[in-house]
Amino acid sequence: MSFDKGRHAATVDAPPRNERHEYLSALHEGVRAHPELAGGLIERRGVSWVSVVRYGGPRRTAEIGCDFRDGGWWLWWAANGQAIAPASDITGALDAITRELASRDG
Numbered sequence: 001m002s003f004d005k006g007r008h009a010a011t012v013d014a015p016p017r018n019e020r021h022e023y024l025s026a027l028h029e030g031v032r033a034h035p036e037l038a039g040g041l042i043e044r045r046g047v048s049w050v051s052v053v054r055y056g057g058p059r060r061t062a063e064i065g066c067d068f069r070d071g072g073w074w075l076w077w078a079a080n081g082q083a084i085a086p087a088s089d090i091t092g093a094l095d096a097i098t099r100e101l102a103s104r105d106g
Helices: 018-034 090-103
Strands: 037-044 048-055 061-069 072-077 082-084
Touching: 018 037, 018 048, 018 061, 018 072, 018 090, 037 090, 048 090, 061 090, 082 090
Parallel strands: none
Antiparallel strands: 037 048, 048 061, 061 072, 072 082
16 A cells, blocks of 8 residues: 555546436537527436527427437437437437427428
């Protein structure tokens, strides 16, 4: 044992990777960078999702979740559980979200 390290310093692992949070954070950053969208990363009672609104449209939001389904991480519509895109396809998800929110305008 060394005097310059904690007693259990060698046995403490880094916290486990949280892929759900990583994908939702990436989506949130994509929303923030998108010229037509605004939104926030929300967490309530241990559940996280991204809430998205389209500028210039009615104040309707889309809530987007992320889950491990069918062997991979997917982004999905919180309202109905339908898949949007693989979680690694942020561009495809942003396109689908933008189209959905634009279709609600009419």
